[in-house]
Amino acid sequence: MTDLHPVPPELLLAHERWTARDRPAQPAPHWFPHRWTARLPEHADFIDTLPNPISREAVASQFVDAGDSDEAALRAFLAAMIWGHGRNGYGAYRTAAVLAASDHAGEWLSEALQTTRAAGGPAGFEYLAKHRLKGLGVAFATKYLYFCVTPESKVTPAPILDRIVRHWLATHTDWQPRLDWRIADYQRYCDLVVHWSDQLTEPAGTVEYLMFASGLGTASQWTDSREHATRPPLNSNADANAVLAALDEAADAFEALTEDVTPEDAEDFERGLRALKRIVVARSHCGPQTN
Structure with a gap:
């Protein structure tokens, strides 16, 4: 790992506020089951088993046995996409389009999961970069990869990298990663998050969430409204x-x-x-x- 930034003051502050509020879990977003079952009728029985609202923990539970088969990986992917899109009305449409665009979706998602668990987030990212599922961008691909790494794993984690986190990094460091499947950028991002998680003695997922929540700037389905009630005016x-x-x-x-x-x-x-x-x-x- 080279050229690693110290923990930015803004991240230290976000961590301080979060711990002062007794380290609340990320709010679980509500979603619209009927839209998902309508777009993906072949998976309706599985979709109906998912909780509403759906939390990170609920999604993680779907990944416990996700390595058993291509179908299991596909179901885990659906859970991650439902969580990632939340109330977004177009999430089911976009996810169905991704799966319909490739005959290898289940196989590639399963291989990406196995690669991530064996060699870490950057390796899983590289696999998906080379086995592209049409319509699946970096933001939602990393939402899937994030859950592929279990808490017991000793490999490099796979933190989520989306537009909000990207802009946060650009604002509070001198670097802005690209969201166009640049393997080196995701590797550097993972290195940064791991470095900061070591400094804060927090899991990589917590570091990513703190950047995401503070980067949103306004309350949303994925952030705790109590934080915004006590924060100073936003820039x-x-x-x-x-x-x-x-x-x-x-x-x-x-x-x-x-x-x-x-x-x-x-x-x-x-x-x-x-x-x-x-x-x-x-x-x-x-x-x-x-x-």
């Missing part, structure tokens, strides 16, 4: 990042409707979205978010 970059992320989610949701709209409507929507992003960036003086 414009954090607020802008939350708005830009929400606009990206709106674009993803609209993508699920494109079969029912005219090309003219789609063009109008994209034009309006670009205009809104320009306004947010201009008023906050923050860099554009391209992922």
